Amino acid sequence: MKSAYFLVAFALLAFASSFVSAYDPSPLQDFCVAINDTKNGVFVNGKFCKDRELVVANDFFFPGLDEPGNTSNAVGSAVTPVSVEQLLGLNTLGVSLARIDFAPYGGLNAPHTHPRGTEILVVQEGTLYVGFVSSNQDGNRLFTKVLNKGDVFVFPIGLIHFQLNIGKTPAVALSALSSQNPGTITxxxxxxxxxxxxxxxxxxxxxxxxxxxxxxxxxxx
Known part of the structure; x- marks a missing residue:
């Protein structure tokens, strides 16, 4: 009888492990339509990998994040992304970065979502009013906070969020995201x-x- 229980337990573990090993990776694009003819296809959910022997230090380097973005636009903000599109060494690493510049009093990073990444933001300069809205299931609750230099706030994956400069001087924030290509839907x-x-x-x-x-x-x- 004990051997029978052992076999059943072993079978269940094997069955569960097959699900784990077959689990799909998180999507890194908005959609991917299947095709039967690979001649008309493209590689998705990442990029082709460079030959390891040809990898150099510059593949992991991005300069110029100290330079302010141009905020002379309708919303008064500028986002400088550092995703896999700008820094190829991020491929498969699941992280990215952005600098956000805000014009004085009223510069807005308009309500948007990142469908593929959680965002954690730290204020470098200025004062920001930030917030996010929970899903319908959680009653569309609004969570807001006023952030000053050195303060940190997190925006959960997929939820609508925003940042507004409520100070009289320009504001700057750095944002880290849990995807090499988090996507943005304004x-x-x-x-x-x-x-x-x-x-x-x-x-x-x-x-x-x-x-x-x-x-x-x-x-x-």
């Missing part, structure tokens, strides 16, 4: 500036706005 751009445009009836009902307001907002993007 909410207003995605909804009112999609290509092609979302049918106004959808946005009118979703936001409970007059059709002329929706059309105006779409024209702004």
């Amino acid at each position: 909410i207003a751009d995605a909804l009112f500036g999609s290509n092609p445009a979302i049918k106004p009836d959808v946005l009118t009902k979703a936001f409970m706005l007059e059709p002329n307001v929706v059309k105006y907002l779409q024209s702004r993007f």
Whole structure:
């Protein structure tokens, strides 16, 4: 009887381990349509790896993050990313970085999400009002905090979040993310500036706005 229990336990462990070894990696792109003809395909979820013998120190180096971004735009902010697109040595390492510059009083990193990464932010200079909104399941709760130089705040993966400069001087923050390519979806751009445009009836009902307001907002993007 003991041997029978042992065999059942062993079979269950083997079955479980097969699931673990077959688990898909987290996606590193918005979508991946399957094809049967590999001649028309591209490599996804990372990049092809460079020959190890050809790897040099510069493959792990990115200069210039000390240089401020240009905040003379509609929202008054600039993001300088350091993802796998800018720093090839990040491939397969699951991390990335960004510098965020804010114009004085009102510079905004508009509400957005990172579908593939949690973000942890540290203020280098200035004062920021930051926050994120939980999912529908958690009641769309708003969590906010005023951050000063040296303060740290975390934005959970996939949740809408923002940062606003409430100080009279420029502000700077550094952001680390738990993906080599976390992705960014800016909410207003995605909804009112999609290509092609979302049918106004959808946005009118979703936001409970007059059709002329929706059309105006779409024209702004």
